[in-house]
Amino acid sequence: ETGVTQTPRHLVMGMTNKKSLKCEQHLGHNAMYWYKQSAKKPLELMFVYSLEERVENNSVPSRFSPECPNSSHLFLHLHTLQPEDSALYLCASSPKYMGSYNEQFFGPGTRLTVL
Amino acid sequence: GQQVMQIPQYQHVQEGEDFTTYCNSSTTLSNIQWYKQRPGGHPVFLIQLVKSGEVKKQKRLTFQFGEAKKNSSLHITATQTTDVGTYFCAGVGGSNYKLTFGKGTLLTVNP
Numbered sequence: 001e002t003g004v005t006q007t008p009r010h011l012v013m014g015m016t017n018k019k020s021l022k023c024e025q026h027l028g029h030n031a032m033y034w035y036k037q038s039a040k041k042p043l044e045l046m047f048v049y050s051l052e053e054r055v056e057n058n059s060v061p062s063r064f065s066p067e068c069p070n071s072s073h074l075f076l077h078l079h080t081l082q083p084e085d086s087a088l089y090l091c092a093s094s095p096k097y098m099g100s101y102n103e104q105f106f107g108p109g110t111r112l113t114v115l
Numbered sequence: 116g117q118q119v120m121q122i123p124q125y126q127h128v129q130e131g132e133d134f135t136t137y138c139n140s141s142t143t144l145s146n147i148q149w150y151k152q153r154p155g156g157h158p159v160f161l162i163q164l165v166k167s168g169e170v171k172k173q174k175r176l177t178f179q180f181g182e183a184k185k186n187s188s189l190h191i192t193a194t195q196t197t198d199v200g201t202y203f204c205a206g207v208g209g210s211n212y213k214l215t216f217g218k219g220t221l222l223t224v225n226p
Contacts, residue, residue: 042218043158043203056213090157102207102214103148106157 003027004107006091012113013081021076021110023091031097032074033104034066038087049074050097081114088112117142119206121217129225134191136220138204146207147180147187152219153200194224 004025013019025032034046048056049068063085065077074091088111092104118141128134138147146165150158162171164180164187171178177190187206191198201219208215 043216045214045216098207098213103160103163104150104158104205104214105160109157 004091004093004105006089006107006110008110009108010111010113012115013078014115015081015083017081018077018079020078021089021091021112023074023076023107025072025074025091025093025105025107027093027095027105029093029095029105030071031094031102032068032071033092033094034074034076035090035092035106036087037090037109043090047076048097055097078112081112083114086112086114117206117208117213117215119204119215119217121204121220123220124218125221125223127223127225128194130196131193134194134198134222136189136202136204136222138187138189138206138217140185140206140208140215142185142208144184144206144208148205148207148214149178149187149189150203150205151200152203156200158203191222194222196224196226198222199224 007022031050033048036044045058046060047066052068063080067075088109090109091107094104095101120139122137148163149161151161152158162178167184168182169180175192179188201221203216203219205214205216
């Protein structure tokens with residue numbers, strides 16, 4: 001519906017596991033984003049890629065590692081996570097990174113539970 | 116850094132009543148966006164306001180951008196149960212034109 005897809009939709013992992021979240025946008029946008037949404041905090045911007053180049057890294061722990069192989073795909077690699085990392089992880093894209101063309105088109109999110 | 120504050124945090128209304136959420140920025144904004152997130156869903160872009168004093172309408176929803184471009188509001192007339200969800204504002208401003216989200220207002224509607 002939104003042109004942004006995310007897989008998996010739900011993920012349960014132990015603290016020693018390594019997993020990856022995938023996002024794909026079919027809108028021809030130049031910018032892609034990772035957000036974390038948890039019950040206790042508002043939408044937290046994690047990473048931003050513009051034209052496949054990382055332009056923002058908002059003090060995110062190194063156990064989260066993003067990858068943007070091309071302008072349509074975005075990954076979030078996870079390893080040795082903590083229970084407090086359990087949240088809804090949202091991917092978004094926008095026509096441009098800055099200015100008046102950065103309205104966010106969100107994917108459905110991945111609900112992550114860390115045991 | 117830029118901060119975007121949104122009030123109220125929660126609002127419960129009876130169906131048919133009006134609802135308003137307010138957004139205030141610590142800095143002048145170049146534009147402001149509004150999003151709606153249904154329970155269990157993801158944020159969906161509603162509208163963007165760019166001009167000082169701008170007012171836009173979408174059916175029962177009225178969006179306003181303040182004259183000083185530091186505040187905005189979303190007003191819903193005669194709420195319906197389908198209006199339930201969290202409404203977020205997001206401001207674009209500052210020297211780097213970054214997008215900053217407010218914490219959102221959760222609207223619940225009693226039928």
